[in-house]
Amino acid sequence: MYIHKKINGIDVVSYKMPYVNSVYLGIWLKVGSRYENAEENGISHFIEHMVFKGSNKRSSKQIAEEIDNIGGQMNGFTGKESTCFYIKVFKTYIEKGIDILFDMVFNPLFDDNDIEKEKKVVNEEIYMNNDSPEDLAYDMLAETIWKGNPLSFPVLGTEGSVKSFKRETIIEYYNKNYIKENIVISIAGNFDDSIFNTIREKTENIKSLNINRNLYKPLWNKGVAIKNKEFEQINICLSMPGIKYSFDDIYTLSIISNAFGGGMSSRLFQKIREEKGLVYSIYSFPSIYVDTGAFTIFASMSYDNLKEVYDLVIEEICDIREKGFSNDEINKFKEQLRIGILMDMDSISSRMSGLGKSMLLLGKVYTLDDILNKINAITNEEVNSLAKNLFQIEKLSISLVGKINEKKIGWLKIG
Numbered sequence: 001m002y003i004h005k006k007i008n009g010i011d012v013v014s015y016k017m018p019y020v021n022s023v024y025l026g027i028w029l030k031v032g033s034r035y036e037n038a039e040e041n042g043i044s045h046f047i048e049h050m051v052f053k054g055s056n057k058r059s060s061k062q063i064a065e066e067i068d069n070i071g072g073q074m075n076g077f078t079g080k081e082s083t084c085f086y087i088k089v090f091k092t093y094i095e096k097g098i099d100i101l102f103d104m105v106f107n108p109l110f111d112d113n114d115i116e117k118e119k120k121v122v123n124e125e126i127y128m129n130n131d132s133p134e135d136l137a138y139d140m141l142a143e144t145i146w147k148g149n150p151l152s153f154p155v156l157g158t159e160g161s162v163k164s165f166k167r168e169t170i171i172e173y174y175n176k177n178y179i180k181e182n183i184v185i186s187i188a189g190n191f192d193d194s195i196f197n198t199i200r201e202k203t204e205n206i207k208s209l210n211i212n213r214n215l216y217k218p219l220w221n222k223g224v225a226i227k228n229k230e231f232e233q234i235n236i237c238l239s240m241p242g243i244k245y246s247f248d249d250i251y252t253l254s255i256i257s258n259a260f261g262g263g264m265s266s267r268l269f270q271k272i273r274e275e276k277g278l279v280y281s282i283y284s285f286p287s288i289y290v291d292t293g294a295f296t297i298f299a300s301m302s303y304d305n306l307k308e309v310y311d312l313v314i315e316e317i318c319d320i321r322e323k324g325f326s327n328d329e330i331n332k333f334k335e336q337l338r339i340g341i342l343m344d345m346d347s348i349s350s351r352m353s354g355l356g357k358s359m360l361l362l363g364k365v366y367t368l369d370d371i372l373n374k375i376n377a378i379t380n381e382e383v384n385s386l387a388k389n390l391f392q393i394e395k396l397s398i399s400l401v402g403k404i405n406e407k408k409i410g411w412l413k414i415g
Contacts, residue, residue, distance in 0.1 A: 014187035023189035024352035026086040042157015102202040133235035140399040149218035186356030234402035242293030324384030
């Protein structure tokens with residue numbers, strides 16, 4: 001059963017699973033690269049790193065040792081619209097786990113020496129990202145389609161922006177964003193109601209700040225971004241406008257993405273990899289934000305296969321646009337989605353993540369029955385109607401990474 005409480009003005013959502021031995025607790029914040037300006041780009045992710053470097057009570061070594069001493073696991077991640085810190089502990093150690101997690105997140109030291117060292121670590125992460133064809137292609141695509149909007153910023157920032165961070169800037173950004181209005185706490189696992197008293201104690205000193213953080217909805221931009229780099233394969237992303245984060249359409253979108261390129265029996269995988277043998281990796285995925293989205297196809301192949309793969313992807317997009325998915329396809333992937341969600345519910349981390357993300361971005365938690373009823377109610381007509389609205393070749397944007405002779409791919413630019 002889901003429990004939703006307001007504790008010290010903070011949304012706390014939880015789900016009891018008395019048949020397990022552990023507890024997952026996440027602190028979710030409406031903080032990410034989309035809330036940054038160009039000079040701040042990467043600061044949300046940098047702060048995520050810095051809270052692990054020590055608090056006014058514990059050093060980074062003490063944090064690590066105390067977590068290891070109770071057999072716990074702790075980590076964090078940053079996206080474009082949210083940041084999450086989470087901990088997993090054995091059920092009898094939840095109070096200790098909360099003490100460690102809340103201390104480091106809400107009482108960080110931000111030591112000058114640690115800041116300078118962590119700049120080097122984050123820049124190594126940026127270099128690693130730039131050596132990943134997929135990650136580089138995704139960042140280039142975002143910069144193209146969301147040009148002029150913070151949604152185009154890379155989550156990690158740039159080498160230059162990270163090097164420029166000052167302690168005062170970091171603290172100012174932290175104080176403006178790590179506030180009650182931006183926080184959701186989600187819990188899943190084997191716990192009793194005393195956990196809420198512990199959370200009340202740990203959150204009573206978190207500040208409330210009435211700041212206007214209006215997001216500006218980005219306009220969709222067509223374009224082709226090309227990066228000539230010494231990779232063995234050509235890596236391509238093709239993207240069209242998607243939908244915003246909404247309970248009404250998200251599961252219909254999942255059926256479309258899974259049927260089109262989401263797995264081994266999807267159209268793209270079967271036709272382009274299995275039948276033609278032109279690629280090793282090909283898939284589609286949606287990117288969903290609070291007010292907009294994108295639907296993207298990624299593929300990697302040898303240069304000699306690029307034109308044929310591109311043509312086949314376009315052919316499949318046109319086929320869906322004109323004919324839609326068959327009833328058999330829709331029913332198969334609808335059932336796949338339903339079963340996948342039911343199996344996810346066995347996972348404590350999935351429960352915690354689902355609770356936190358839904359409350360943070362939608363302001364509400366939907367029950368398992370809500371979700372299953374929604375999926376069951378989706379009609380084949382609704383799936384094909386949304387698919388035809390999504391698959392708009394005339395709005396296609398493309399990013400391309402690899403050893404490319406731009407003079408020989410004029411056909412791609414013309415599209």
